[in-house]
Every structure is written in C-alpha cells, then in structure tokens.
Amino acid sequence: MARTLRRPLVASMLLAVGATLSMAAARAESADTFPSKPITIIVNFGAGGPTDLPPRRIAAYLEKKFKQPVVVENRTGGAGVVGLSAVARAAPDGYTLGTFSASPTVIAPRLRTVPYNARKDFTPVAQIAEYAMPLCVLPTRPWKSVADLMAHARANPGAVTYSTVGTGSGQHIFMEALAKAEKVKLAHVPFSGGAGGIAALLGGHVQGALDAALAKHAATGECRALASVGSARHPALPDVPTFKELGYTIDAALWLGLAGPAGMPQAIVDKLSAAILEATEDPSYKDLLKQLLLGDKTAGSAAFRAQVAADDERMAAMMNDLGMTAPK
Incomplete structure (x- = not known):
C-alpha cells in the first residue's frame, strides 16, 4: 500500500519539477525573443x-x-x-x-x-x-539670494508667501523643510496646477514660487532665480546655484x-x-x-x-x- 501511494506522489513531484523547469526555460526564451508583440x-x-x-x-x-x-x-x-x-x-x-x-x-x-x-x-x-526647480522672486524685489529672502522672512514672520502646484506636492514639502531649517515662517498659497502659481508670482500676488516651468521666465528676466532644486545646476540657468551648493542638506525627489x-x-x-x-x-x-x-x-x-x-x-x-x- 505504501509503495502504491508513493508512486503517484513521486509522479506528481516529477511533474511539478518538470513544470518549473519548463517555466524557467520559457522565461529564458522569452527574454531572448522579447518583445514579440x-x-x-x-x-x-x-x-x-x-x-x-x-x-x-x-x-x-x-x-x-x-x-x-x-x-x-x-x-x-x-x-x-x-x-x-x-x-x-x-x-x-x-x-x-x-x-x-x-x-x-x-x-x-x-x-x-x-x-x-x-x-x-x-x-x-x-x-x-x-x-529641476528654481526658487524664483520678481526682479523688482530686493532679494538677490536665498539668504536675503530668509532674512526678510525671519524679520517678518508669515509675511513671505509662496505658491506651489498644491498642498502635499514636492514643492510644498521642500519649502516647508526650508522654512524649518531656517527657523522661519512662510505662508503657503497652493494652486491646482503650475500655471496659477506662476501667474501669481509674475503678477506680484506672492513673493516666491518653486516650479520647474519658471526656468524659462527666469532665463528671460521675468523673474529672478535664487537657487535651484536638483542634483546639478539647471540647464537653462547655469549661473544659478543649487541648494546643495549653498550648504542645504534638504532635497526633493x-x-x-x-x-x-x-x-x-x-x-x-x-x-x-x-x-x-x-x-x-x-x-x-x-x-x-x-x-x-x-x-x-x-x-x-x-x-x-x-x-x-x-x-x-x-x-x-x-x-x-x-x-x-x-x-x-
């Protein structure tokens, strides 16, 4: 009886091993022929x-x-x-x-x-x-650097407003981390997309904005880029330092x-x-x-x-x- 029971068990094990080997072979073959559709x-x-x-x-x-x-x-x-x-x-x-x-x-x-x-x-x-996202202000503002902007924010708690594409966005998180690192209070003005926030900056309704699309406006002088978030300087703004170059350890993904x-x-x-x-x-x-x-x-x-x-x-x-x- 034991031998009779053992035979189906061995057979099923061999089938399982064979199926596994077949799947592995098929997977290897699919890599060679991929893509076929x-x-x-x-x-x-x-x-x-x-x-x-x-x-x-x-x-x-x-x-x-x-x-x-x-x-x-x-x-x-x-x-x-x-x-x-x-x-x-x-x-x-x-x-x-x-x-x-x-x-x-x-x-x-x-x-x-x-x-x-x-x-x-x-x-x-x-x-x-x-x-790559530059932090920008209007050229009519007195701030020439991130240090200038943070000094103003420190002297005027909550008076510096900035726009982003929305609450919980990467821009929002970065700016709040910057505010905490500098021990200042900034006022967040969220928009449902980038266009509204950029228009708010260029129209003078907020003091700062962090957005990738601002680079073209900074390149033409419509706004002033103080620093850029990214692993390297912005390709359109080679003279603008990164936050890392300025000594900040905060970063955005x-x-x-x-x-x-x-x-x-x-x-x-x-x-x-x-x-x-x-x-x-x-x-x-x-x-x-x-x-x-x-x-x-x-x-x-x-x-x-x-x-x-x-x-x-x-x-x-x-x-x-x-x-x-x-x-x-």
Whole structure:
C-alpha cells in the first residue's frame, strides 16, 4: 500500500519539477525573443507635458530598435495614481511600463490611501530625466539670494508667501523643510496646477514660487532665480546655484523614470533598461530635454531602484518631521 501511494506522489513531484523547469526555460526564451508583440507605456499625466513627451520620444526609439509597436497611453486622474495603479495590476511580462515619478509614488501614499506600494508593487526599469526647480522672486524685489529672502522672512514672520502646484506636492514639502531649517515662517498659497502659481508670482500676488516651468521666465528676466532644486545646476540657468551648493542638506525627489509591475523577469528588465538608456543617449532626446528644461540625469534599473528606495525613506522622515502625513 505504501509503495502504491508513493508512486503517484513521486509522479506528481516529477511533474511539478518538470513544470518549473519548463517555466524557467520559457522565461529564458522569452527574454531572448522579447518583445514579440506591442509594448504599452502608460503615462499617468496629460499629453504634451514634461512627463509625457520624454517617454513618447523613447517609445519611438524602441519601436525602431525592437521592430514592434510601442503604444503610449495617457491615463490621468488622482494626481498620477490612476495610471500607476494600472501598471501595478499589469502582467509582469515586460509589455506594460509606466511613467514613474515621486509625487504619486513616495509622496501620495503618505497623504492618502493608494492601491499600491512604491517599493513592493513595481519594478523600476530606468530613470530617463530629472525635474529641476528654481526658487524664483520678481526682479523688482530686493532679494538677490536665498539668504536675503530668509532674512526678510525671519524679520517678518508669515509675511513671505509662496505658491506651489498644491498642498502635499514636492514643492510644498521642500519649502516647508526650508522654512524649518531656517527657523522661519512662510505662508503657503497652493494652486491646482503650475500655471496659477506662476501667474501669481509674475503678477506680484506672492513673493516666491518653486516650479520647474519658471526656468524659462527666469532665463528671460521675468523673474529672478535664487537657487535651484536638483542634483546639478539647471540647464537653462547655469549661473544659478543649487541648494546643495549653498550648504542645504534638504532635497526633493525629482526623478522621472519608467517602471513595470513587480515580478518582471530580470533578463527582460535588463534588456528594456539597456534599450531605454540607449534611447536617452540619442541627440534628439537630449535636445528634447533641453527644450523641456529637464535635467539630463539617467540611471539603469538597479541604481534607479536604489534611488526610489532611498527617497521613499527620506520623504517618510521629512514628511513625518513636518507633520504632513495623513493620520492612520
């Protein structure tokens, strides 16, 4: 009887081992032949902006390289959460990627409930650019430096107003961290998008603003850039120092990348990452970044994953310190 029972057990074990080996072989083969069908890139913000145009240029490059269609879909809503949720739910086969930036990944989950975890539910594939944000004031204001502005704020608590794209945005978090580091009180004026905040600054309704789109206005003299948030000086403002150069240790998560769902085969991740980084070296792509006033900072999968993890921990600590996390 024992021998009779043992035979089906052994047979089932052999079938399981065989199935596992077959799946592993199929996975290895799929990396060699990948892609064999269209790839979809989900952009979680609207068409035509700095989050949309870089992946579209990369998609065109990948189409030529892989000889397969690469379709870009804009799935907006929830400040980027809707599109990212679709990526998290997709099959981890490399055929669905999405734009990956800090606001909906390492900031939004601390302000409200989202249906994903930035570090557990995604596979960072490659960083493709970096947002760079100057802190600007009007040229008619007397402040020539961040130190000047902070001195004025210290002497006039709550009198210095600044605009951002909204409460809980990366700009808002950075400015509040700056205020805490300088032991000053600033007045936040949130808008539902960048255009309103920029108009408020240029119209003299607020004293300062932090926004990537202000670079073009600073370059033409419409406003004065005091410093820029980013790992390097803003490409359009080479004479403006970064906050790091000024000795500040606070920072903002400014990366833009592409990611897929968790569980993607490493060989496919490596193949996609290499192809995407190759696309970012194309001269037309670098020209696009200059036009969009984006920083030319890229990274492969491992480095990008490490950056996301580090910024996730850093933003958690920063937001907790500022009391900006939603109650659990």
